[in-house]
Amino acid sequence: MAGKTLFEKIWDKHVVTKVDGGPSVLYIDRHFVHEVTSPQAFAGLRDRGIQVRKPEKTVATADHNIPTLKQDQPIQDELSRFQVNKLALNCEEFGVPLYGLNHKWNGIVHVIGPELGITKPGMTIVCGDSHTSTHGAFGSIAFGIGTSEVEMVLATQTLLQNKPKTMRINIDGELGKGVVSKDIVLYIISQIGTGGATGYFVEFAGSAIRNLSMEARMTICNMSIEMGARGGMIAPDETTFEYIKGREFAPKGAEWDKAVEEWRQLPSDADAAFDKELVFKASDIEPMITYGTNPGMGIGISKSIPTFEEIEKSTQATFKKSMQYMDFEPGDAMIGKKVDYVFIGSCTNGRIEDLRAFAAFVKGKKKADNITAWIVPGSHQVEAQAEEEGIRQILEEAGFEMRQPGCSACLAMNDDKIPEGNYAVSTSNRNFEGRQGPGARTMLASPLTAAATAITGKITDPRDFL
Amino acid sequence: MPIDKFVKLESTCVPVPIENVDTDQIIPARFLKATTREGFGDNLFADWRYDKSGNPKKDFVLNDPTYSGKILVAGQNFGSGSSREHAAWAIAGYGFKAVVSSFFADIFKNNSLNNGLLPVQVSKEFLEELFQAIEKDPATKVEIDLENQKITLQPNGPSESFDINPYKKKCMLNGFDDIDYLLNISNEIETWEKANS
Numbered sequence: 001m002a003g004k005t006l007f008e009k010i011w012d013k014h015v016v017t018k019v020d021g022g023p024s025v026l027y028i029d030r031h032f033v034h035e036v037t038s039p040q041a042f043a044g045l046r047d048r049g050i051q052v053r054k055p056e057k058t059v060a061t062a063d064h065n066i067p068t069l070k071q072d073q074p075i076q077d078e079l080s081r082f083q084v085n086k087l088a089l090n091c092e093e094f095g096v097p098l099y100g101l102n103h104k105w106n107g108i109v110h111v112i113g114p115e116l117g118i119t120k121p122g123m124t125i126v127c128g129d130s131h132t133s134t135h136g137a138f139g140s141i142a143f144g145i146g147t148s149e150v151e152m153v154l155a156t157q158t159l160l161q162n163k164p165k166t167m168r169i170n171i172d173g174e175l176g177k178g179v180v181s182k183d184i185v186l187y188i189i190s191q192i193g194t195g196g197a198t199g200y201f202v203e204f205a206g207s208a209i210r211n212l213s214m215e216a217r218m219t220i221c222n223m224s225i226e227m228g229a230r231g232g233m234i235a236p237d238e239t240t241f242e243y244i245k246g247r248e249f250a251p252k253g254a255e256w257d258k259a260v261e262e263w264r265q266l267p268s269d270a271d272a273a274f275d276k277e278l279v280f281k282a283s284d285i286e287p288m289i290t291y292g293t294n295p296g297m298g299i300g301i302s303k304s305i306p307t308f309e310e311i312e313k314s315t316q317a318t319f320k321k322s323m324q325y326m327d328f329e330p331g332d333a334m335i336g337k338k339v340d341y342v343f344i345g346s347c348t349n350g351r352i353e354d355l356r357a358f359a360a361f362v363k364g365k366k367k368a369d370n371i372t373a374w375i376v377p378g379s380h381q382v383e384a385q386a387e388e389e390g391i392r393q394i395l396e397e398a399g400f401e402m403r404q405p406g407c408s409a410c411l412a413m414n415d416d417k418i419p420e421g422n423y424a425v426s427t428s429n430r431n432f433e434g435r436q437g438p439g440a441r442t443m444l445a446s447p448l449t450a451a452a453t454a455i456t457g458k459i460t461d462p463r464d465f466l
Numbered sequence: 467m468p469i470d471k472f473v474k475l476e477s478t479c480v481p482v483p484i485e486n487v488d489t490d491q492i493i494p495a496r497f498l499k500a501t502t503r504e505g506f507g508d509n510l511f512a513d514w515r516y517d518k519s520g521n522p523k524k525d526f527v528l529n530d531p532t533y534s535g536k537i538l539v540a541g542q543n544f545g546s547g548s549s550r551e552h553a554a555w556a557i558a559g560y561g562f563k564a565v566v567s568s569f570f571a572d573i574f575k576n577n578s579l580n581n582g583l584l585p586v587q588v589s590k591e592f593l594e595e596l597f598q599a600i601e602k603d604p605a606t607k608v609e610i611d612l613e614n615q616k617i618t619l620q621p622n623g624p625s626e627s628f629d630i631n632p633y634k635k636k637c638m639l640n641g642f643d644d645i646d647y648l649l650n651i652s653n654e655i656e657t658w659e660k661a662n663s
Binding site: 013016017019020021022023025027036037039040043044048050064065077079080082083086128129130132144145146147148149151152155156157158160162164193194195198199225228230294296314315317318321411412413420430432433434435438 | 483484485486488490491494495496498499500501502503513518541542543546547548549550551552554569570571572573576577580581590631632633634643644645647648649651652654655658659662
């Protein structure tokens with residue numbers, strides 16, 4: 001009998017039962033909840049007169065709507081304030097633990113899960129947010145769900161799910177200078193497109209992945225949804241165990257040893273078969289930047305935007321619309337393009353390593369006058385750590401200001417909106433039209449590329465400084 | 467809670483021949499602050515549909531009286547991006563009962579099915595034929611027959627069959643919802659929990 005993949009091992013262990021000719025009933029180990037996609041689900045429970053089945057397997061935080069300045073004061077935006085308050089009321093009514101605004105553990109849901117040691121290998125994890133795939137970096141099955149499904153999990157701790165196909169993406173070799181995990185994932189998406197992994201659960205493997213830190217791995221799994229994947233995952237190894245050990249909710253003592261022993265069994269067996277395998281070379285990847293209005297429209301920073309003729313005929317209308325929105329010409333070089341805003345943060349690149357990389361780059365340099373920079377830590381713990389390591393001071397000396405944690409300009413539900421027509425180099429995950437504010441023009445890139453751009457005031461290859 | 471039943475639908479269509487329509491276009495994030503499921507239809511495709519002052523943009527299809535109907539026909543990879551179910555609520559809230567495309571993003575497809583909105587995946591060629599037929603004659607009707615899993619350009623075809631999970635098909639035909647199903651097997655879930663704790 002052929003061996004099993006990492007995905008299959010976890011999936012099979014969590015199937016409660018299977019509907020005849022239909023989906024599986026999948027047991028969920030951990031359910032993360034936030035203010036935007038949960039109110040209608042809690043209302044559904046109330047209408048049905050039922051409780052949250054396992055409040056202890058549920059954890060809530062407020063992140064999407066919250067301001068990144070003056071968090072100690074009431075939220076100014078009425079609708080945001082109402083939604084954040086609603087979450088607190090719902091959590092109280094249904095007994096769900098809440099790390100709300102100003103709680104020391106508050107932060108972006110996909111940042112706090114891992115940093116608190118809640119996210120662990122072998123788990124099934126869901127949240128009403130597509131970037132739940134982030135948690136797959138620990139070797140867990142983690143994916144985003146809609147609000148009806150949030151209600152399902154609150155009510156039953158299970159989900160009806162069709163088993164997705166499996167894909168393995170191997171990236172082998174050494175990364176070049178100035179190339180980081182964000183570039184790897186933007187590169188993969190540029191190669192296979194935003195629907196390239198639809199219907200699949202992706203395992204990222206290969207030496208380039210193995211050599212990454214946990215935080216860098218999270219950046220890759222985070223954006224697996226941008227290639228259409230149901231989720232992304234990376235086999236747990238010593239790097240994973242080392243990261244989890246000692247964290248708030250990590251197993252302790254004998255429990256720890258037992259857990260690690262189990263986690264060691266999780267990686268895909270050598271003879272496991274995937275429905276699809278792709279191979280990329282790390283040496284082919286350079287710092288990446290997007291030029292269009294979906295994350296698949298990315299190129300190496302030294303390259304030019306494709307010409308009209310280079311675009312497949314069926315996609316030309318979409319490409320043209322994209323170019324009009326960005327006000328770019330096909331064939332344009334990206335380097336040297338004018339930029340107005342730089343955003344560092346989000347569940348993609350708002351962790352301490354991202355702030356460290358940005359700070360190390362700008363240390364002793366000065367922010368360009370034409371750039372407005374928003375540097376938003378992913379959580380209060382990240383903020384505190386940045387403070388402790390002197391990162392805030394380095395940033396301030398270089399003319400940057402660090403704000404308070406939250407999702408911020410990634411989706412601009414709070415006041416952090418890029419003004420219409422302005423260009424932003426953003427370390428977030430989506431460059432859709434209007435994503436960072438109505439009419440905002442987003443170019444996705446790594447924290448290093450964002451740092452180089454913040455210093456020069458225009459799109460700049462970070463390797464020029466290294 | 468029961469969802470709307472879907473058995474057979476014959477309707478004119480509203481074409482959006484754009485690829486990779488993401489959920490931020492279907493319903494921009496700033497409209498996600500509501501705490502009920504109602505009212506999202508008013509902001510469906512908000513940034514394509516209204517100008518800065520909130521006036522309808524004449525060139526967008528939802529503002530063009532030539533086109534109307536209960537079927538939205540869209541370019542490939544429809545619904546990519548965020549998991550927001552608000553996208554399905556907005557489309558259903560506007561009055562659509564089905565979305566036809568040659569490719570759907572996973573989460574959007576699930577969300578639609580959970581709200582009685584039928585995603586119908588057709589071949590690229592069939593989609594192209596639909597777009598052309600609608601462009602030629604906006605009064606063109608399309609029939610979607612869920613029982614027989616068949617979509618037909620009226621009156622004389624062509625037609626194509628489409629896939630749907632048998633369980634989801636039963637739910638749509640009968641208006642069943644997943645939570646009712648799962649609540650009914652709570653004993654089984656409890657037994658599993660005991661065996662796996």
